[in-house]
Amino acid sequence: MNAIATPQAPPQPPSHEPSYLAVENTVRSWLLTTDHKRIGILYMISITLFFLVGGAAATLMRLNLLTPQGALVTSTTYNKLFTIHGVIMVWFFLIPSVPTVIGNFVLPMMLGARDVAFPRLNLASWYLFIGGGAFALWAIIAGGVDTGWTFYTPYSSTYANGHVIAMATGIFIAGFGSIATGLNFIVTVHKMRAPGLTWHRLPLFVWSMYSTSVILVLATPVLAITLVLMALERAFGIGIFDPAIGGDPLLFQHLFWFYSHPAVYIMILPGMGVVSEIIACFSRKAVFGYYFVAYSSVAIAVLGFVVWGHHMFVSSQSIYAGMVFSILSFLVSIPSAIKVFNWTATLYRGSIWFQTPFLYVLGFIGLFTIGGLTGLFLAALAVDVHLTDTYFVIAHFHYIMVGGMVMAYLGGLHYWWPKISGRMYPELLAKLSALFIFAGFNLTFFPQFILGYLGMPRRYHAYAPEFQVLNVLSTAGASILAIGYFLPLAYFLWSLRYGKVAGPNPWQATGLEWTTESPPPEHNFTVVPIVTEPPYAYDPVAAEEALAAKREQREPAYVR
Amino acid sequence: MSAESPVAHQFEDAAQQREAATLGMWVFLATEVLFFGAMFLGYTVYRLKYPEVFRMASEHTIIVIGTINTGILLLSSFTMVLAVRAAEFKRRMALIAFLSVTALFGIAFLVLKGFEYAHEINEGLFPGSHFQFTEADPYTARMFFYLYFLMTGVHALHVTIGVIMLVIFALRAMLTLKLERLSTAVDLLGLYWHFVDIVWVFLFPLIYLVDRHS
């Protein structure tokens, strides 16, 4: 009988060293570690805490919107809440999420490397992230910021209340952590690949992390200097953005979105990489059109740099600039659509295995498609004029960011959890929570499309009474979503002690990370793997045959 | 990198380590280009928006110092190349000498720039509360000097970091027994130093030369 999956390299001989988790377990050994796997765990814990902060702000906002008068908080508090939610979720959860947790953990292993190229720089990234996070949290505790996550001038630089400079400092510092991570990954992918691992044998997750890293390195410095200029203007009243002193606020918007639109792709490309890995494994089939999926990541990264003006259609940008940016924004949808079509084609005649990671991926594909298509509505000039600053925009990007990226992050966590912890999570509970998240998410955000289309503006703590029903639905959905998020937190912790022992390759997947032990030894591999196979050497026919044979023998527990 | 072995544990050999370090430096410089790029963009936008006032303001910079400084930095790039070459051929005395000369050029640049800053601050051109400019709209002129001090200041910060690194490397070249390990590091410092030099090559014409009559 043929194997249902051929790994990229033969399984590793048993290592007699302790796993990376067991090497040494002092606080010092964790805080000074240069092991990419431990740094991934450090990031996982920190971004989970930030997610709780950002989620708490969202909860208060949703509760406040239960009634049209906005009975819970004042409008000032509401402004601070959505700023906290935006800043924390964008810079301290979504941007680091897949790259710094899953990327740090599995990228070097996928390359057959012992570590990233610059392990100490990797640790420094985490400290920069924590340092920046400390500033941001201090700004929140000391009284908050009410500018929104976009810090538009001259409001932020002149009129806004609160601790704008502290918040900007936090983002500035964390930004250098991002740059360091991106630099590290680029060099690692170029220089640390195992023998035989050519570019076209790289798992697609590596391609998407590489493209993400290019954006991190090229876009983040622009945000950094823009925030510096804004903060100087606020501190000393001298600058280039405030029209009262001869400046141009549009320049701020150009610079801000030159970073922040590519940042949208920092927040989705890594998720796309996760989807490619999982969909191949759980349909036992090579990803359809490997080259197209790989190079569409690069295309998204490149095109993502030339579409920022679609955030400024109504900011007095010239109509011709608007038309150009509109067309370019339509163009980005091509590589994104290529990915969706290829993932779908991968399913065709696959041998599909409905496990939790796969459920998340199916959720991703559907929700990302809705998010992407509604993005086209917004890229069309005439429609955008109507929909700008309404809940339609909120719903659109939450379908990408939450329906896409958070789904992919959770899917990836479930997929690699056996590798990270050496234990299996409880499958039934995990499936249940995936369903909670999918249902809760849609109930939260689909009504917001309608609200936005009907004209409900974003960023207000009160609204017209006719919008109440849809808002109540949205808040109800958010409660279900919250349950869905707390369940994994609980059962992942539970599984650390009580989960079934996973073994090196519980999914029978092909990547190099699955050829080594779970959890892996400190230097990942006992011998340097020599890659002889393409990335997704799955055989769906053999998988189906194995399935049929097992059924015939009436074996109750069918293990793939 | 541990003290005993010249190759860090994550690398297979010294060649891989050197290539990784070099690529890392190039990627870092790409980040730096975008970092300066945003400021250059801001400067260009307002230079085009207020050509007259920016011209009048720019004539208050001291072109003699700017020109000498350009020459100094170009010469320093030359001595830096000689230092890289000395490190490659393991010639210790030459390495120490060229690193020191490059550092001295860097210090000379900073001292001259300091004189120019002092002169401009005395004339009341620093964009603070004592700013005064009578020939044209003071707000716009102030914007020129804000951008001028910001961009040359950030550049001077980069020069300062470079000088510190040059001094450290010169000391290491005196103290270390094996020069092989220093060779890659000097190479990377060279890349950085040339980058800082090139930034000035763009700053100099944009600030001192464009449309200048006096």
Ligand SMILES: [Cu+2]
């Ligand atoms: Cu955008």
